[in-house]
Amino acid sequence: MSKKPGKGSTPSNRPVTDPLTDSLTAYSDADRAAAMDRFRVLQPHLEIGVPLTAVAEASGHSVRTLHRWAARYRDGGLAGLVRRGRVDAGCRKLHVDLTQQIEALAVQKPRLSVASIHRRIAESAKAEGHPVPSYATVRRVMDALDPAMLCLAHERYVKQLQSGGLSDVRGRPISLDQNTIFYCYIVADIVGKMDTWTYSWQRTADGRGRIYRPNSGFHGSIELLGWDQLIGDARARNQAFFDKAGISGESFFSNG
Incomplete structure (x- = not known):
């Protein structure tokens, strides 16, 4: 028999399992384990509305702590229960x-x-x-730079090129036609914030990278390449060169 919510109880109205927010794959094993431990403590409150005062008494955690965990779960699912370390831990505060x-x-x-x-x-x-x-x-x-800043940096650079505000290595102004097509590249591991921020970008033909084509501003694209993909392709190209040249023996690039 389910226990009815007590006075002052505010069980979460979000589903206990939400595939859009309950992914912990981007976190370490320790962070995932800690988040699941916190979820199990909250589970009676989330599923059947057991008051947090009763959960606190049974678990040994303070009511204030449980309220904070419950709020984080409502906002971010299981990912919200991951321990939040200080970004400046272990280092002097930077102005x-x-x-x-x-x-x-x-x-x-x-x-x-x-x-x-x-x-x-x-x-x-x-x-x-x-x-x-x-x-x-x-x-x-x-x-720690947000991936959005990397994309904006590319767009800002393109705008400077279009406006004639940049010079070449000899100091001469760079003059480009407004119909010039620009191909910009970001090389980074597609994980964490980078994966989340570029999730809606189109996938490249081989399915390994991602690509963004602006609707206005400039003609061209900004392509995101994974580091492993870049290294793998470079090795493959060099190996093909050695094979074509008839160089025998084990290639340097086949050693990983």
């Missing part, structure tokens, strides 16, 4: 101005190395009186 400078430099074309960006940020930090961030901190900010 927001420096963070914005790092992000702006990271999406510039041609692309700058981490070392180059770190040197510029170190100079900026000293000039502005901020603590100088470490190389690892700069790298973390760059790695």
Whole structure:
């Protein structure tokens, strides 16, 4: 017999299993296990409306903690129950101005190395009186860039090319016809935020990459290539070259 919800109980009105939000494949084994442990604690409340006060008494967790978990589950399903670590854990707090400078430099074309960006940020930090961030901190900010920024960086670069605001390596202005077709590429592992953000993009002919074609602004496309795909294709092309040249013996590229 199901227990009726008690006073003050607010069971979730979302399905216990929601295929759109309950995917934990992007998380580690430890994160998945922790999320499932939290779900099992909440399960009596979610399924039959057992008051959180009763769940707290049986589980040993505080009512406040259970309310927070339940809210996260309502908003994000099982993924909402994954432990949330501090993004700045283990490192000094980075001034927001420096963070914005790092992000702006990271999406510039041609692309700058981490070392180059770190040197510029170190100079900026000293000039502005901020603590100088470490190389690892700069790298973390760059790695955490939203995929949307990478796409916008490509579009911004194309706009600069179309407007004649850029110069070639000899300092001469680049002049392009407005009907010029642009092919832009992003090389990145298609996982996590990158997978989620580009989910609606068209798939490439081989089904391994993704492609975005803007409806206006410029003619062309922005193609997302997985790192493994890029390396695999490069190896295949080089192997074909060696085979065509009649070079015998085991190829360097066949060693993985």
